[in-house]
Amino acid sequence: MSATAEQRVRELSCWRGAVALEPLKGGLSNASFIATDDTGKYVARVGEDFPCHHVFRDRELRASLAAYEAGLSPEVVHAEPGLMVVRFIEAHTYAEADVRRNLERCVDIVRKCHRDMKRLVTGPASIFWVFHVLRDYGHTLADGFHRRRNDVPRWLAAVGTLEDAQVPLPVVFGHHDLLPGNFMDDGERLWLIDWEYGGFGTAMFDLANISANNSLSEVEERQLLEIYFDRTPAETTLRAFDAMKTASALREAMWGMVSELHLNAPGVDYAAHADEYLGRYERALRTFQDRYGAT
Structure with a gap:
């Protein structure tokens, strides 16, 4: 999935100027990248539905949006089916x-x-x-x-x-x-x-x-x-x-x-x-x- 995921992230319309991608290691079921464009750094996360694990990305997105509103998680700046871009935090x-x-x-x-x-x-x-x-x-x-x-x-x-x-x-x-x-x-x-x-x-x-x-x-x-x-x-x-x-x-x-x-x-x-x-x-x-x- 990695090469396909990277290409999909690179082609997103939300980037301003050229985007540099750095793969993030450690994901057990997703492909994630640190993305840097002219406006700053972000994390792009690509994943599919996994019914075997009761994981559905539309539910994950709604929870992520609520978590930002609650002050728990970084802001979601772009989303489409199976893909989210959130603000990068130095942490x-x-x-x-x-x-x-x-x-x-x-x-x-x-x-x-x-x-x-x-x-x-x-x-x-x-x-x-x-x-x-x-x-x-x-x-x-x-x-x-x-x-x-x-x-x-x-x-x-x-x-x-x-x-x-x-x-x-x-x-x-x-x-x-x-x-x-x-x-x-x-x-x-x-x-x-x-x-x-x-x-x-x-x-x-x-x-x-x-x-x-x-x-x-x-x-x-x-x-x-x-x-x-x-x-x-x-x-x-x-x-x-x-x-x-x-x-x-x-x-x-x-x-x-x-x-x-x-x-x-x-x-x-x-x-x-x-x-x-x-x-x-x-x-x-x-x-x-x-x-x-x-x-």
Whole structure:
């Protein structure tokens, strides 16, 4: 997709004068470029719909526009089907250790997302419920004769228990993909980027996603929950969080497995991604079982 994507970006009508493109590395399912024209620097992001991942670019665009209006993300300056151009920000892209060091700031911007995005996003409601995603991924892996398809029944057997452990919370508009690289720090404030999975759901997923994707310690997890809820978490909240963290890790593992079947971003090792997060899932599941009983 890269060469075709680069040509498409180069031919956009929004540029003023000659445009220079520099590929951005690290995208797992998109091609992105830093674009510089006579008016400044931008990031151009090219991606297609991925129904296997419940990703639709029109929804991503609406979420990105709302995120700019909410003060969470850079401005979208141009968009067309499967392509967005946003203003470039001079900022440090976080690694896991950065998220842990700046946990309160990360929680604050996620809470702002939950508070403000639901008032600003337009169009049909996008829903994200990780337990449905996991079951659907299971069908995709079985139908695609994936190398780990025989493990799917065992993984999904735990999903119902993890789902039943959830507690009622207000519906929020969440990000649902809080990998460290989606937090950016310009030295004064944080930015939240990449809204492919943005949709209405439970705050518990974003909170657990921060932990599952950034290797938080148990102490840091308690801190995370206390900051977000502004109180000491109840035992039922802790159980729901541990269950959701387990589901989050499994989702990231199965995302990698489904991507093995359907995606082909240059240089991305989807199998290694899946195996890394499968290890995180298995550790989280053991912890959940030790604390609350076998699933």
